[in-house]
Amino acid sequence: MQTAIEVNDLVKVYKNGVRAVDGVSFHVGRGEIFGLLGPNGAGKSTTIKILIGLLDPTAGDLRINGVDIRRHPAEIKRATGYAAQETAIDDRLTGWENITLQGRFYHLSGREIRVRATEVLEMFNLYDRRKHLTATYSGGMLKRLDIACALIHRPQILFLDEPTLGLDVQTRQVIWDYVEQLRTEHEMTIFVTTHYMEEADVLCDRVAIIDNGEIAALDTPDALKAGIGGDVIYVRFSGIDGNESALQSRIGAVSHVRQVKPTADGTYRVIVEQAGEETIPQLFMLCEQLGVTIDAVSLKKPSLDDVYLHFTGHAMRDDTENHEAHMKARFMRGRARRGK
Amino acid sequence: MTLLFDTWYVAKRELIKFFRTKVRLVFTLIQPVIWLAFMGNTMNRVTNNPFGAQMFGTSNYLTFMTPGVILMTVLFGGVFGGMSIVWDRRIGYLEKLMAAPINRGAIPFGKALAVMVQGAIQVVAIVVIALLFGVRFQTGIGGVLLIIVIASLFSGILSGISLSLAASIRTIETLMAIVNLFTLPLMFASNALFPITMMPGWLATIAKFNPVTYAVGPIRELTIHGWEWGKILPGTGVIVGLTLVFMLISQIVFQRATSE
Known part of the structure; x- marks a missing residue:
């Protein structure tokens, strides 16, 4: 090009x-x-x-x-x-x-x-x-x-x-x-x-x-x-009864899955490199094999908002309010660099 | 070449708007009519005697004041010449103009040209009004043409000043306040409405250096007396010189204000 x-x-x-x-x-x-x-x-x-x-x-x-x-x-x-x-x-x-x-x-x-x-x-x-x-x-x-x-x-x-x-x-x-x-x-x-x-x-x-x-x-x-973490699948299981670690490692072995973590309310957070919607059916198949039931599942794809937040450290909507403070800070920084 | 071309289209934009707002055109002419009808006719009773004729150079005060009214009108038009640049900056049009491959000098020149053309049109209208009031121009059509040129150059001086101020002013209100501050003193500290010989010493001194006086001189000469070049050329020369100087200043100020 x-x-x-x-x-x-x-x-x-x-x-x-x-x-x-x-x-x-x-x-x-x-x-x-x-x-x-x-x-x-x-x-x-x-x-x-x-x-x-x-x-x-x-x-x-x-x-x-x-x-x-x-x-x-x-x-x-x-x-x-x-x-x-x-x-x-x-x-x-x-x-x-x-x-x-x-x-x-x-x-x-x-x-x-x-x-x-x-x-x-x-x-x-x-x-x-x-x-x-x-x-x-x-x-x-x-x-x-x-x-x-x-x-x-x-x-x-x-x-x-x-x-x-x-x-x-x-x-x-x-x-x-x-x-x-x-x-x-x-x-x-x-x-x-x-x-x-x-x-x-x-x-x-x-x-x-x-x-x-x-x-x-x-x-x-x-x-x-994808760079800031990929898709996230939230899954809630029932009928695990002590097999948590086994389940966790089996999910972790599914292709494209990067990380599996239980959250405080018992829901698992599965981070997938890409195409989370294609991983969900695999999770269902796995659970069927293991005799575990999936009660709820949701998929969250990172938005550019998340990327923005990740790199700038603040959400877009805050910017207008912070504009003035920001300009002042930049002004001071500019002066500092010119050695004043 | 592109400078001339660009100047014309910058001016054309202003002129399209000038001719579109016919109400404004009418309103700018109401003031001269009021001056001539009210003040002119009253003062006529003061000057209509041998003493007045000697003091004013004519027994008809309307004839005496017509050059003053002409200059007053173009002065008011000229001082607001910078307003369009303040406005253009505000709406972002100035930036748009500068993003185009035009010669930047065309921006102040074009604005001033528009003011001068508008001034010339107003002068024609005032001449017609004055004729209706019985004023006779001694030098005929040729004299009236020269009057138009001098008056429109004079509005060029004022628009040069106004444009120079506008280059660094962000709001129209500030510009209006500043120009209003010096328009009335400029008028009254000149021979536009009264001969300098009638003024107290200090005012007469100011009036002698006032550019309005220099512009009134040749215009009044052309109106009352005739083609006496010895009295027409000096004032005209000063006006031409001042126009060039203030055009140049507005150009420098504008270039400086828009470079970053």
Whole structure:
């Protein structure tokens, strides 16, 4: 696979001393949907803004399509599209005016703009409303228009910063359907940050978890989940009567089972490397042989939330409250590193 | 080339909105009408005698104050020129513009150009209103065209100042408070509404250095007297120079504020 984005040892220290990104490295392949997950202030937006040329990196080797982003900023801007976290739509202009002006800012000809704006507005189901002021659009329509605007110059790589933040469940699904479509039909590389773990899990080919400006983990969602312990089966038996240790060792011998542990309430916790649903029938067969009855069984697959929790040490929902304290801590750390 | 192209489309965005809000257009013209109708007609009774004619250069106060009203209108338009940048920063549009491969200099230039075009349109409207009030421009169409150019350059100075302030201001309320602070003093410490000879010494001194006075000079000359280049060129030159200076300052301030 060819590389679309190469980031090696990226560091960004803001003028006010905040060390937002601290030695981040990753590669994104062409046509890949790559997710960057992390708490607020972890350095996600900063990383995106550096990659599209809005901010200058403090240090690091950064390439897009093999081109050094610091040497050829204009070329990079033409190859990338960007939709920010806040929908940057002028609500006193119509949808059509918003998108055609965007085309002008990318130096497209009037003819190209008309053809592409029509095409992209149709794709995003906004063409019929193109002549209406965007002040009359719903939140979901604005977000769609914002992403549509980012596509007017047909970028090879699309950067989406929290594209589904604050949208309802259906609209989030719609946005993700478009993202999938862009990848499959236009072979676009998509770099996305999100707060919604279940979305990242379903849509991203690979995710990186960033915390405190450093990459804590990077892999496919499945590998990350497997990495923190795999599936867990909870089983409650009856009719064991003193054969506990024998049962335990027999279960432990079942393929893919990594660990068997009784819990305080008498339920056994069986950790399986993968595909716990395929282990359950084997447990039933085993118990039948041993004359033991299974009273209850449940399967818990690790979610990306668990992965996130594992690597960042805090759940996603706490982040907003801790944001301020976190920024302060980072500021102090940045100062300390610069030797002040 | 791309600078011109980008500047035009940055300006065009503002102008689409300007022409769309026709109510605003009407409201910006209500004020000049009030000045001319209320103050102009009252003061006319003061100036309509040989003494007044000598003091004001004309016995018709409406003719005297029309240049002042023109400048007052473009001044108010110009000082709010920076507002659109504050607004764009807030809604994230500024970031979107800078993510595009445009020449960054086009952003303040385009905003200022939009203000200047709006100013020119307002001046045309005020000229028409003044004609209806019986004001006659001595230099005819050519003079009116030069008046439009000077007045719109003057709004360029104000928008340059406003844009420079806006580059580091985060809220529209703060910007409004600052510009409101200096618009009225700028107007009254100038010869826009009263001749400098009528002012107390200290105010006359301030008025002599006030850019409004420099802009009023040639415009009043073109309105009341005629093509007397010796009196038109100096003021016009100062206005052109100040426009260039403040455009440059706003450019530097903007570039500095947006680099990180």
